[in-house]
Amino acid sequence: MKILHLDDHTMFAEGLNVVVSLHADDLSIVGASSVEGAWQVLEQQPDIELILIDLNIPGLNGLDFIESLFERNFYIPFIVLSASSDLFQIRSALNNGASGFIPKTYSITQILQVIEQVLAGDIVVPKDIEQAIAYLPEHEPSQNHYKTMTNYNLGQRQMDVLKLMQEGHSNNEIAERLNLSKNTIKTHVKTLFSAFQVSNRIECVRYAERIELI
Numbered sequence: 001m002k003i004l005h006l007d008d009h010t011m012f013a014e015g016l017n018v019v020v021s022l023h024a025d026d027l028s029i030v031g032a033s034s035v036e037g038a039w040q041v042l043e044q045q046p047d048i049e050l051i052l053i054d055l056n057i058p059g060l061n062g063l064d065f066i067e068s069l070f071e072r073n074f075y076i077p078f079i080v081l082s083a084s085s086d087l088f089q090i091r092s093a094l095n096n097g098a099s100g101f102i103p104k105t106y107s108i109t110q111i112l113q114v115i116e117q118v119l120a121g122d123i124v125v126p127k128d129i130e131q132a133i134a135y136l137p138e139h140e141p142s143q144n145h146y147k148t149m150t151n152y153n154l155g156q157r158q159m160d161v162l163k164l165m166q167e168g169h170s171n172n173e174i175a176e177r178l179n180l181s182k183n184t185i186k187t188h189v190k191t192l193f194s195a196f197q198v199s200n201r202i203e204c205v206r207y208a209e210r211i212e213l214i
Helices: 010-023 035-044 062-071 087-095 108-119 127-134 143-151 156-166 171-178 182-196 201-210
Strands: 002-006 028-032 048-053 078-082 101-103
Touching: 002 010, 002 035, 010 028, 010 108, 028 035, 035 048, 035 062, 048 062, 048 108, 062 078, 062 087, 078 087, 078 108, 087 101, 087 127, 101 108, 127 156, 127 171, 156 171, 156 182, 156 201, 171 182, 182 201
Parallel strands: 002 028, 002 048, 048 078, 078 101
Antiparallel strands: none
8 A cells, every 4th residue: 555655854764765765664654844845746656545644834834735635636545644733733633534643652553453453444543532532712813822831931731731620620630631641730730830830720720811821
């Protein structure tokens, strides 16, 4: 089976190609480092059966490429294989038909397992990513929102914890919902307390509401 891999990180792409060829004789990967190159492959090699797409591509990005697949009537299964931690991007890719998300930190065994599951008809997303996406707001926050997060040195995980705190969930409940350890949640809560210079959960939530972070 032939797979198109769209990724401008040459070392990763070449490494994946070599390792896949060693572990799966029935898979063949064709690389493209740009969206233009990917279109050339698709037009010249109609036997492509699966596409692996990085979201961070210079020029026309991975999400734009995904949207243009349908516009050009290419109905080929595709998986996002990316280092991106932007949950809004990942959600958008899934909403636009991606059959799965593979973090670049996955081992070759895990990557091949996801490919196999997708080809069998499954949609595969890591559980922690799936649960985090479930708590995203309907619309992506404005640039001012991101600026406030940056000013307080907060990441998306702290925001996930903060929103669940606002809903009244305990640390144990938050850990279960986000599929994280209790100690990790405690660390995130301490980070929030330190960022806002507060000493308890109520003050933390009220402060976040006052600066319109939640």
